[in-house]
Amino acid sequence: MLAATPAPLHAQLAPRLSAQVSLDELSTATAALPADPALASLRSQLQGMADELRQDAGKDADKPADLVGDALRGRIVRAHAAATRVQAYLKTMADCQGADRTAMQSALAESVKLLAAADGGARAIPAVEDVQSMPVPGSLFAIRAGGGPLAFALTGSDLFDSQCPSPRVSVTDAGGTALANQPILTGASPARLELKWADVGQVPVGPVVLHVVAQRKVFLLGCQALPEATAVIAVVPATHYRVDYALEAICPAPGDANRVVALGKGTLELAGGGASAAQNVPTTACAEPAAYRLSASVSASGGAPSPAGPFTQSAQASITAGLPGGLTLSWDPSVQSVFVRAGANTCKGVR
Numbered sequence: 170m171l172a173a174t175p176a177p178l179h180a181q182l183a184p185r186l187s188a189q190v191s192l193d194e195l196s197t198a199t200a201a202l203p204a205d206p207a208l209a210s211l212r213s214q215l216q217g218m219a220d221e222l223r224q225d226a227g228k229d230a231d232k233p234a235d236l237v238g239d240a241l242r243g244r245i246v247r248a249h250a251a252a253t254r255v256q257a258y259l260k261t262m263a264d265c266q267g268a269d270r271t272a273m274q275s276a277l278a279e280s281v282k283l284l285a286a287a288d289g290g291a292r293a294i295p296a297v298e299d300v301q302s303m304p305v306p307g308s309l310f311a312i313r314a315g316g317g318p319l320a321f322a323l324t325g326s327d328l329f330d331s332q333c334p335s336p337r338v339s340v341t342d343a344g345g346t347a348l349a350n351q352p353i354l355t356g357a358s359p360a361r362l363e364l365k366w367a368d369v370g371q372v373p374v375g376p377v378v379l380h381v382v383a384q385r386k387v388f389l390l391g392c393q394a395l396p397e398a399t400a401v402i403a404v405v406p407a408t409h410y411r412v413d414y415a416l417e418a419i420c421p422a423p424g425d426a427n428r429v430v431a432l433g434k435g436t437l438e439l440a441g442g443g444a445s446a447a448q449n450v451p452t453t454a455c456a457e458p459a460a461y462r463l464s465a466s467v468s469a470s471g472g473a474p475s476p477a478g479p480f481t482q483s484a485q486a487s488i489t490a491g492l493p494g495g496l497t498l499s500w501d502p503s504v505q506s507v508f509v510r511a512g513a514n515t516c517k518g519v520r
Contacts, residue, residue: 186234188226191245194252195219201259207271211278215255218248218285239290243396247284250296250325254280254400257299257308258518265516268470272403273310273518279343279376279401287396295336295383295398298325302520303363311403311519313441314374319366319520320355323381323400329357333384333392338364343376372404405519406470410439410496412446412509413474414465418455419481429462430455435507439496442514447506458484463500463507467492 184190199215202208222244223230229237234245258277265273284296302309303320312319329336335357340348350371356363362381366372379400384392416432433450452458464478475493482488488500495512514520 186245186249187231188222188234188237188241188245189230191248191252192219192223192226192230195222195248198252198255198259202255205274207274208278211255211274211281214278214281214285215251218244218251218281222248239292240288241290242292243288243290243294246294246296246326247287250298251281251284253298258310261308261310261518265518267472268405268408269311269516269519272405273516276310276376276401276403279378280399283378283399283401287399289396291385291395292387293327293330293385293395295327295381295395296325297323297328297379297381297398297400299323300379300400300402302517307517309402309518309520311405312369312372313407313519314370314372314404315407315441316369316520319352319369321352321364321366323362323364323379324360325398327359327385327395328362328381328383328398329359330383330385330392332386336362336381336383338362339380341378341380342373343378345378348372348377369404374404374406376401376403407441408511408514409441409470410444410494410511411468411474412437412439412465412492412496412498414463414498414507414509416450416500416507417462417479418452418458418484419460419462420455420458427459430458432461437507437509439509439511442495442511445508445510447508449504449506450500452502452505460484461488461500461502463488463490463498465492465498467494467496469494 195215225241234242300309301322338354350368352364352366355365381398383395385395387393413436415434418430418432419427420430422428435448437446460481460483462479462481466474466476468474477492480488480490490498492498497510499508
């Protein structure tokens with residue numbers, strides 16, 4: 170007797186896009202947003218999109234987007250894109266704090282604002298649902314000024330028709346002025362456009378808007394331009410760290426008391442993740458110390474300083490301590506040097 174073969178497992182298919190599906194996605198995304206005052210305007214935009222979509226859909230809320238009018242289809246597709254981008258933010262934000270998170274929130278809010286303000290419809294509605302870094306995939310909301318070439322992708326729907334010329338992708342500032350440095354399209358499919366930005370160092374700090382104008386082949390009419398799709402990313406200044414340190418020696422003194430001798434103070438400055446700096450500190454003021462004590466304060470990009478330490482260690486051993494912002498501070502008595510290194514950027518939403 171043959172043993173029964175288990176049926177193969179398949180991934181569950183996503184529901185066919187409709188007004189109700191987009192409404193449910195907007196509701197889920199809005200409810201998942203943290204209770205952060207900085208997200209209040211985004212929350213209002215999402216709720217406004219849901220209200221307008223619900224009103225326009227009426228009794229057609231459960232009809233597939235392919236079977237409704239062009240104007241309603243446009244609202245359905247753009248609401249789906251907004252909810253998808255919010256979910257991408259929620260998955261990415263955990264390791265992002267301070268200025269990085271603020272930049273991500275700003276880019277997300279501007280993206281949703283443009284989606285909410287867009288009108289018009291067509292048989293096919295191009296929409297950018299996410300911006301992805303390359304070659305390692307991950308949702309991208311901001312880039313650091315001064316960086317080298319950047320490869321990234323726009324993902325979404327109806328971004329390319331193989332029977333028509335390649336879509337036109339351009340970048341402007343928030344006011345609509347085209348930037349001198351434009352990305353180049355390197356690959357295209359209906360759900361993904363791959364681009365390379367040759368010199369991100371020349372892009373000014375602030376929000377930038379990615380515009381996609383795709384075409385679709387229409388019977389007897391040829392290739393026709395479709396409504397524009399947009400996405401927003403922020404360009405943020407490269408992170409600059411300032412570390413102010415003070416090194417002291419604990420020196421034996423007559424009797425049971427020890428005396429504290431100041432060996433030196435200094436400032437170490439770092440530009441960006443992975444950078445390092447060092448300074449020599451003479452120890453002649455205390456010839457035979459019992460221990461060393463190191464304290465510091467850290468500020469990032471002109472922000473308020475955060476104190477750390479003091480850290481105390483036997484004079485025969487080095488001091489290594491973690492600092493706010495992912496920095497590492499160390500003192501090596503064998504070479505009489507204070508050393509600081511900035512760790513790699515942990516915020517994956519900012520590259």
